[in-house]
Amino acid sequence: MYPLLRFNKQQILENTQKIVAGAAGHNISITGITKCSGGNYEIAETILEGGAAALGDSRIQNLKTLQDLDCDKWLIRMPMLTEIEETVRFATLSLNSELKTVAALNEAAERQHKNHDILLMVDLGDLREGYFFEEEFVKDLREILKLKHITVRGIGSNLSCTGAIVPTVETYEKFFDFQQLMKRDFDLDCQITSGGASSTYFMLKDDTIPSCINNLRIGEMILLGTDTSNNLKYDTLHQDNFILDVEIIEIKEKPSMPIGKIGCDAYGNRPVFVDKGIRRRAICALGKQDTTMEDLTPLDKHIEMIASSSDHLILDITDCDQNYHVGDIVSFRCNYASALHASTSEYIRKAAF
DSSP states (O other): OOSEEEEOHHHHHHHHHHHHHHHHTTTOEEEEEOGGGTSOHHHHHHHHHTTOSEEEESOHHHHHHTTTSSSEEEEOSOOOGGGHHHHHHHOSEEEEOOHHHHHHHHHHHHHTTOOEEEEEEEOSSSOSSSBOSHHHHHHHHHHHTTOTTEEEEEEEEOOSSSSOOOOOTTTTHHHHHHHHHHHHHHOOOOSEEEOOSGGGTHHHHTTOOOTTOOEEEESHHHHHSEEGGGTEEOTTSOSOOEEEEEEEEEEEEEESSOSSOOOOOTTSOOOOOOOOOEEEEEEESOOTTTSOGGGEEESSTTOEEEEEOSSOEEEEOTTOSSOOOTTOEEEEEEOHHHHHHHHHOTTSEEEEO
């Protein structure tokens, strides 16, 4: 059955091992993030085998899928109040920045006769989640420490997502200040100081990562060997770990320029076409509902991607050496965005290779 998303377990294992080893030299642990794989169980097992200290995901549904794995599991998106019970049940630790949410976690943990660990998020300037002002942080932490079923394991930060802020040594001065504040005002040592994600890893290679960081949450680098935020591809890591196979459902020779007045497509965009005359075109059973077309790279370098709709991908195969037929399979390498969307599409089958 197609489409089929294939993932290379051996290469993901090797990526994990190299990343973990590189971080260990700086006394930094790695939490392997599985959200790009849709919480795939086999991939999660592989990441643990590669030496990750814990697993993390942004979706409770994925952590539920991974519940049989014997490891710490982090919910890396702050819990919704409507998923508090499941957060305590399936996550050993969650990232938080709202007192109301932490209080609800405490109540759920009491009901379940459990303890729940948290990291308090601080905002270093990316302006996504986290405490920005120390006064608010101190006020909430004072109340959180009164909760009997919550353990504050430390602090975390996120960069390079919403504001696209690139980590620097100066950026992390504020991170260190929050650690010092916790020690000074509450005599509280941070067991975990999770300073970022794949976009911070380059500081290990540059030997500039601050000593106030002892954990990174790594997903993209493990799964794809890249750091999109810094436009980096690591030569020592595998980048071809996710291959998407799609089936050709039509081949016809047609004009390359649509006939008639051009308006907007189904997504409100006005497409632009180049008139190349009559071309041999293949339609594949894959659409925008499945993944992001612009983030796919054909393995056959002579294929040109022309257009896509919700359910169809149109290719120009005129210059291909291979003589394609209806029913043939065309393969594409995925980047982070296309792998993420394909992994979470129920219409795409997944398998290791």
